[in-house]
Each structure stands twice: as structure tokens, then as C-alpha cells.
Amino acid sequence: MSAALEVRGLTTRFETRSGWVTAVNDVSFSVSPGRIMGLVGESGSGKSVTGFSILGLIDKPGEISGGEVLVDGTDLRRLSPDALRRMRGRRVSMVFQDPMMTLNPVLRVGDQMAMAVRVHDRVSKRAAWERAREALEIVGIPAPAERLKAYPHQLSGGMRQRVAIATALLHRPSVIIADEPTTALDVSIQGQILAEVRRLADETGTAIVWVTHDLAVVSSLADDICVMYAGRIVESGSAGAVIAAPRHPYTRGLIDSVPSLHPPGTPLPQIPGATPQLSHLPSGCPFRPRCPRATDICATEPPRTGNAHMALCHHPLTEEVPA
Amino acid sequence: MSDTLSPEGATLATPAAAKADSRATRLKNFWADFSRSPVAVISLVVIVLLAALSFGAPWVTPQNPYDMASLDWMDAFLHPGTEGSGGYVHLLGTDNAGRDMLSAILYGLRTSFVIGLSAGALALMVGICVGLTAAYFGGRIESLLMRIVDLQLSMPAILLALVLVAMLGQGVAQIVLALVVAQYAYFARTTHGAATVERGKDYIEAARSTPLPTRRVLFRHLLPNVLPPLIVVATVQVASAIALEATLSFLGVGLPLTEPSLGSLISNGFKYIHTDRTWLSIYPGLFLMVTVVAINLVGDQVRHVLDPRNQR
Amino acid sequence: MLGYLIRRLAQAVVVVFAMSVIVFVGVYAIGNPIDVLIDPGATQEIRAKLIAQYGLDQPLWRQYLTFIANVAQGDMGTSMVYNIPVVDLVFSRLPATLELVFVSVCIATFIGIPAGLYAGYRPDGIAAKAIMALSVLGFSVPTFWIGMLLIMTFAVNLGVLPSGGRGEVGSVLGIHTSLATLDGWSHVILPAINLSLFKMGLMIRLTRAGMVEAMRTDYVKFARAQGLTDREIIFSHVLRNISIPIVTVFGLELGSTLAFAVVTESVFTWPGVGKLIIDSILQLDRPVMVTYLVLVVVLFVLINLTVDLVYARLDPRVRLKGGA
Numbered sequence: 002m003s004a005a006l007e008v009r010g011l012t013t014r015f016e017t018r019s020g021w022v023t024a025v026n027d028v029s030f031s032v033s034p035g036r037i038m039g040l041v042g043e044s045g046s047g048k049s050v051t052g053f054s055i056l057g058l059i060d061k062p063g064e065i066s067g068g069e070v071l072v073d074g075t076d077l078r079r080l081s082p083d084a085l086r087r088m089r090g091r092r093v094s095m096v097f098q099d100p101m102m103t104l105n106p107v108l109r110v111g112d113q114m115a116m117a118v119r120v121h122d123r124v125s126k127r128a129a130w131e132r133a134r135e136a137l138e139i140v141g142i143p144a145p146a147e148r149l150k151a152y153p154h155q156l157s158g159g160m161r162q163r164v165a166i167a168t169a170l171l172h173r174p175s176v177i178i179a180d181e182p183t184t185a186l187d188v189s190i191q192g193q194i195l196a197e198v199r200r201l202a203d204e205t206g207t208a209i210v211w212v213t214h215d216l217a218v219v220s221s222l223a224d225d226i227c228v229m230y231a232g233r234i235v236e237s238g239s240a241g242a243v244i245a246a247p248r249h250p251y252t253r254g255l256i257d258s259v260p261s262l263h264p265p266g267t268p269l270p271q272i273p274g275a276t277p278q279l280s281h282l283p284s285g286c287p288f289r290p291r292c293p294r295a296t297d298i299c300a301t302e303p304p305r306t307g308n309a310h311m312a313l314c315h316h317p318l319t320e321e322v323p324a
Numbered sequence: 325m326s327d328t329l330s331p332e333g334a335t336l337a338t339p340a341a342a343k344a345d346s347r348a349t350r351l352k353n354f355w356a357d358f359s360r361s362p363v364a365v366i367s368l369v370v371i372v373l374l375a376a377l378s379f380g381a382p383w384v385t386p387q388n389p390y391d392m393a394s395l396d397w398m399d400a401f402l403h404p405g406t407e408g409s410g411g412y413v414h415l416l417g418t419d420n421a422g423r424d425m426l427s428a429i430l431y432g433l434r435t436s437f438v439i440g441l442s443a444g445a446l447a448l449m450v451g452i453c454v455g456l457t458a459a460y461f462g463g464r465i466e467s468l469l470m471r472i473v474d475l476q477l478s479m480p481a482i483l484l485a486l487v488l489v490a491m492l493g494q495g496v497a498q499i500v501l502a503l504v505v506a507q508y509a510y511f512a513r514t515t516h517g518a519a520t521v522e523r524g525k526d527y528i529e530a531a532r533s534t535p536l537p538t539r540r541v542l543f544r545h546l547l548p549n550v551l552p553p554l555i556v557v558a559t560v561q562v563a564s565a566i567a568l569e570a571t572l573s574f575l576g577v578g579l580p581l582t583e584p585s586l587g588s589l590i591s592n593g594f595k596y597i598h599t600d601r602t603w604l605s606i607y608p609g610l611f612l613m614v615t616v617v618a619i620n621l622v623g624d625q626v627r628h629v630l631d632p633r634n635q636r
Numbered sequence: 637m638l639g640y641l642i643r644r645l646a647q648a649v650v651v652v653f654a655m656s657v658i659v660f661v662g663v664y665a666i667g668n669p670i671d672v673l674i675d676p677g678a679t680q681e682i683r684a685k686l687i688a689q690y691g692l693d694q695p696l697w698r699q700y701l702t703f704i705a706n707v708a709q710g711d712m713g714t715s716m717v718y719n720i721p722v723v724d725l726v727f728s729r730l731p732a733t734l735e736l737v738f739v740s741v742c743i744a745t746f747i748g749i750p751a752g753l754y755a756g757y758r759p760d761g762i763a764a765k766a767i768m769a770l771s772v773l774g775f776s777v778p779t780f781w782i783g784m785l786l787i788m789t790f791a792v793n794l795g796v797l798p799s800g801g802r803g804e805v806g807s808v809l810g811i812h813t814s815l816a817t818l819d820g821w822s823h824v825i826l827p828a829i830n831l832s833l834f835k836m837g838l839m840i841r842l843t844r845a846g847m848v849e850a851m852r853t854d855y856v857k858f859a860r861a862q863g864l865t866d867r868e869i870i871f872s873h874v875l876r877n878i879s880i881p882i883v884t885v886f887g888l889e890l891g892s893t894l895a896f897a898v899v900t901e902s903v904f905t906w907p908g909v910g911k912l913i914i915d916s917i918l919q920l921d922r923p924v925m926v927t928y929l930v931l932v933v934v935l936f937v938l939i940n941l942t943v944d945l946v947y948a949r950l951d952p953r954v955r956l957k958g959g960a
Contacts, residue, residue: 018353018356018357056861058857058860058861061760086863086865087863088863089860089861089862089863090861090862090863090864091863094861094862095858095861097854097857097858099854102853102854102855103854103855103857103858104855104858105855105859105873105876105877106855106877106951106952107876107877107880107950107951107952108872108873108876113859116859116862116864116868116872117859117862117863117864120862120863120864120865120868121863152952154952165858168858168862169861169862171862475651475655478888478891478936478940479891479895479936480891480892480895480896482892482895482896482898482899483895483898483932486898486913486914486917487659487662487663487925487929490663490917490925491662491663563776564776567776567777567778570778570780570781571778571779571780571899574778574780574899575780575898575899575902575914576914576918577914577917577918590780590781590784594784594903597784597787597788597792598792598799602788605784605788609778609781609784609785612778612781613776613777613778613781616776616777616778617772617773617776617777619776620772620775620776621772624772
């Protein structure tokens, strides 16, 4: 099956006082229809910027300096600004972290959703509201017609995030980028949303990129995982393989420091040190100063080892297990 | 991370780096950001130059224009660039009393700076005290103080100053007092706004729960955090104090005619606006404008640099 | 909503009352009008008679009570200089000031807001920089000097517009205004531009700041992620949001424009209340000063009240609180 989203060599950089800083460095991955890809990393790893770069929503002082973003085979990077805009919301859409902030506080939910309908489809206002109502129904919002008339502050956080997801779904896009959409929610609400998203991916065939720092969420939700560190993907593979047998020392460290993925009663290991500043990266492997397996060779560019289960490392923990 | 579009790496670098930075590097960074705008740098140079000239006026100018003995009626209304009876060239001409305009302007400018700076500094101090007191104590004290401040803010400064000057009479001290009363509210509001934001943060709560005296918590912990917005307000207020003084003096309710003031000079020149003696009003006005605009431009750039969202 | 309105009205009355005390005491602390009004050569009897006539021999609190009692009957006293009832005097001057303020506020708004929107939309462009530079000039160059330059340029050098005074007054829909005649417009345009520059500078900066702020919000990014055009985002999302602070400042500035009219009216010898207050301060005409100040306070309170009500209409979050 061809990929709904294929990213090849995507590179995004920002101009800072100390020169250009590469926030997304040669990132490649692909997501098939109906699959959920977990993009995992600590804050500052470039995972959110990757999400925005896919939609071409990088403003000054940043720029996307290279790579391809293929949605259903169309390279978004080659499109004119207006053609790219017409892809957004229709073929590829996005959900943000904080549902308190993503809806305009002074406009009714229905007006905001109807606007999103009518920007791509020339339908009447009435028809647009009807489409919005259906979308709310799909994401499991009770009494959707009334919710449409509400202002955002009259809805709960979980409800607002469902509204945002419904808005992203309005045009049945092939790809949805979800940027930590459950981080700001209560755990019980988070569970409901995750189940809903899984169901939506299965039923609608939408490919989802789930950007998160929470490995526990990804291990239960995603089909595939990409682990980002300092702007690069350091490990990628199927969720089961990456969680069960991580190959990159950084992934190992991440998994070990998640309480729920760790045997109870033993002390929780930690990764020593802190996320590096992108403006002051060490040469070679950026994880080198914090890595227990680092040797002199790590000062040179790490190689890509393995295929389906890739690790960007001189000393991977295991050889790739053939599928 | 609410600001999802910003480069995570870059915003990440700022807080960690800022804490580690010494005061000197922070100053250096500030200057690096400030000097990004050539307009602001030129403005700063202009301000320094004008300040130096005006404070050095007694040594720089050929005559003391407010010493009646040094004036000669024969020199009245000399065109700019004409040589007068004193044997020197009047670069900007002379007025109806034979006063050298350049000298009068520099003396007037000195008054402007003195009034602007002292009114600004006093208003800053009063405003900080009112704002911090309100923010720190909260409750009734806060609502009473801020009510008064809001009420005053809704009254235009010019009106307050007019009434106060009318009540207090004319003179430098009276003008400064009127300006302080009219302007402290801006500082109080800014201090209060910034301090209430800080107050909600844990470190203030932590400092309050220790047996530190109130005054210490206020000035050592709260003040440094409300300082950046205050610096911006202060530059704007100094400029507006200078403009206000000139306006009041122009209207005839500011400084007495015996005191050098750009406003009175312009007011005097205004009488000759229908003649060709336009140098009498144009030149003092130009100096006033350049001063006020330069201060505002510097303030603008400071605001831009101190805005955390513009930090790179 | 009704409870909210009543509470706000009660507050307004308290503010007006408190301000009237402050104004009264403040103004009566100024100098001694007797010295100005009465011929120094007058006899003791005439002096005493005049003092009693103006009520100046009474203690201050009694003078205030008399004042309030008279105000309640619509009597604000008699001008010591013009010797006519102050109410008549002020209201004969008020229309001139109001039409000046009206025209200048219109100029400031219809130029300032679009310019600010544009400057905030493309903050790094050359046009935006030019707009911002003009706004700095607008609110930092003293009004009186710009007014003078306008007179020099358009009245003295070019001779196309009059240098001062109010033009011929016509009548539209029963309202007497100089805006009804061409001559009136030729007189009002220079002072109105002069008065509008400060406010325009402020409007530009405020709108720009709101625009820049709004363009950074998540809901604008979300709208962009949905494929909305910039035009749709600005007109449907941003404008609605920044209208709230703009309305607030607009109201406050309406009041300050009234006050700044003092300067413009003096420069252009515009026969409004601003010119009147300067004259009365210089001549210690207390009743006129008190009336003007009380009038300004009442106008301010009314404007603030209106702003709050409009605010509640624009922001659904406030509407909820107001109803509670």
C-alpha cells in the first residue's frame, strides 16, 4: 500500500543570535493510511517543529531548508503558497496541544467550524453547520447541535479537544498531525480521546502522526514509533519492536524512565544530563555526552543501522531482529 | 510549550542560558539586540549630544540669554547667520529682545531635560511604591489604590497638569510636582500589573513563607521582575513630560517667562508666524521635536528588545 | 444584565460626586479671585459687598453645599469675567469643541486602524516600518508645534486654508454645525488633523500590537492549519478579538481628545470649551473652571460606562460574568 504521508530528508532551521540552528535535521518517515505513527521526543527535540514543517507553517525567523513532504504522492514543498493552503485542512490537518487556546474565544464553535468547511467547499452556511454537527457526532459529542451554539469557554477541556479533532476531520483528510493533543487533559479524558482516535484511524483510514513526549501513551496507541533527539530521528520501527527491544541507547533510557513500562519495586533509572542546546551540539552523535556506551568513534557522524527497525548509532544495543 | 511555532531549541536555550549569564553578558546581549536598529542607535547618540550641549550651555553658548544685561535691543530680529553687536554670528538668529536663539534654545532644552528627568524619576519612585504596595497586600488596599490609579489614568495627563499648575502656580518645582501627580499612575499600573503576575508565581510564595521582612520580599524579589516593563514606561514618560512642560509653557500656564523654556520660546515665535520671522518658532520646535522623538525611538527599541517574545 | 447596569450606574454617580468635591476644593485653592476681579482702588464697603455677593466669605463646605444645591437646579453660577450664567457660556462653546473632536476622531480611526492592521500583518515590511515611524511622530511631537507648522504651511505660505476661527455655521437636520458648510469644513480641517495625529499614532500602535499578538495565538495557527486564507483569518478571527482592546482605548481616547482640544483650540483660536478653560485659568474665573471640569468628569464617566457595555457585547466571557 502506498503511504498517505511520506517525509524525506525534511530539514527546518531557525535564525538566532548565534547563527542558524537546525531544529529538524534530515527527518524521514512514512505513514500508511489508517496507521498511527508516534513521534516521540523530549521537549526541544524538534518533534513539534516537524509537525508544523509538514504543513508548511514555519514563520520567520525559521525556514524549511530542504526535503520533501508527500501527501498521497503530492509534494507539498513544490506547491505554490496558495495551493499549499488549499491542501491544509483538506488533505492534511492538525490538532494542537492546548484545547483552551486553539479555539477563538469570541466566536461560537459552530461559526468557527463552518468557516473551516466553507474555505474548501462552496456550500451554504446552513449546510456547513450541518457538516459541523455531523463531525461532532463522529467524535462522540452528545447533543452536538447545542454544542455548536456554545462559545469555547462554555465547554470542558476534553470537549474542546474533541471539537478540535472534529474540525480537523471535517474534510476527511488523509493525514492528521496531532501535536500532544492529550497532554493538557485529565488522565480519564485522555483515555477516552485515545480510544476515539484509534477508532477514527481504523474506520476512516486517516493516517495520524501523534507527536508526544509520553512514551506510555504511544506504546498503547501507535502502530509505529519514531524517536527524535536533537532534531534527528535516532530510532524508528514498529511500536512493538521499539518498546520491547530498543536499539538506540537513548530509547532504552527513555523506556527505562517511564514508570509504567518498568518493573515495580526497583529504582527508576534516569538519563544523566540534560537535553542539549541546539546551538551548541557536540560533533557526531548528539547523544554522546549522555550515553553510557559512547566511545571515541561517536565523535563522528553515526551510521543508520538496520532497515525496518532503524537506529542512528555506532553502537546499537542489538542487531536488527529480522521480521 | 504554548508557542508551538517557535523553535523549541531556541526557546529552550534562553531560560537556561539567561540564568547562567553574568550581568555583563546580559548587558552585552542587550546592546547587541539594541544596536540591531540603526535608528535607535542614532537616536541615542542624538540624545547624548543634545544633553551634553544643553547641560554645558553656560560654557558652550556665546551669551546667557536670560541675563538681561547681556542683551542688546539693537540685535533684535537678526536673521540666522548674521553677526550681531557681540561680534559673533547668531547661527539661528535672534528674537525680539535681541536674544541669541541658539543660546536660548540650549538653555530651554536644559530646563526640558531637568524637568523631564526629575519628573520621570519621582513619578517612577512613587509609582513603584504604590504599585508594589497594592500588589503585595492585595484586598482592600489594593482595590482602593488601583481604583484611584485607574481614575487618574482615565483623566488625560494634560488636563490634570493644567489644573494642578493652575492650583500650584508657575515655576520649575510646581511643574515637576504637577507632572509627577499626572504621571505616577502609569508606573503604578505597570508595576501592579507585572507584580500581580509575579505574585502568582511560586517563588514569591516561597519567599513570603520564610521569615524575611516584607520590605525585603518586595524590593529584592518582586522589583527585579517588574523592572523591564518599567524601563520602557520610564522612557516614554520622560519624553511626554518634556512635551507636556513645553505645551503648558506654550499655553502660558507653565514656566514663568523669566525661566528658559522651549515652550515659551515657541509661544513667543508664534506671534510672528504671519511675518517672515519664522526662525523664532521653527528652530526651538525642531529641537523639541528631535529630543522627544529620539527618546521615544530609543524607548521603542528597548521595548522591542525586552519583549521576551522577540528574544532570539 | 440589568443588575450589572444598575451597579455600574451607582458607581458612576459616586465617582462624579467624589470628583466634584475634589474639583471644587482644588479649584478654590487657586489664588484669590477678589484680587483679580475687584479694582484695587475700591472702597472697603464695595469689597465686602462683592465678597458677600460671590459667597466668598462663607466657609468652604458651605460654599460647596450652596454650589451643589444650585447645580441641582441647573445653575452652575455666573462667570466672573463674562458675567453671564456659566451653563449658557459653556453650552454655547460646547458644539464647536464636539464637532472638532468628532472630525478628528473619525480621521484617526479610519486611517489609524487600517494602517495598524497592515503594519501588524507584515511587521517586517518597508510600509510597516514607515507607518510605525509616522505613528512615533504622531504621538511624540507636541501637538501645538505641529499645529503651528500646519498654519505656516497651509494658511501663511500656501494661503489655501484659514489660519483659525470657526467657519460659517449651517444647519443639518436641525443641528447647527459648521460641518454643514464648505467654509466650515475649510476651517475645521486643519485643527481636526492636528488633533487627530496623537490619537492616530496611538490607534496605529494599538492595532498593530493586537494584530501581532493575535497572529501568534494558537487559534490563528489552528485556523491556518485548516487552510483559511490570511484575509479570512484577519477579518473573521483577529478583528473580532482585537476590537475589544481597541474599543476600550477608543473610549478613553475620546475623553483625552476632548482634553487635548485645549491645545489645538488655543493654537487655531477655535471658539470651543478648551479655549474657554485656558482663558478662565489665566483669569481665575472659578465658576467656569468648576463647570468645565465637572462636565469633563461626567463625560468621562459616561464614556467609560458605554465602553463597558460595548465590551460586554463583544466578549462572550464578560457577558457571562455580567449576568452572574
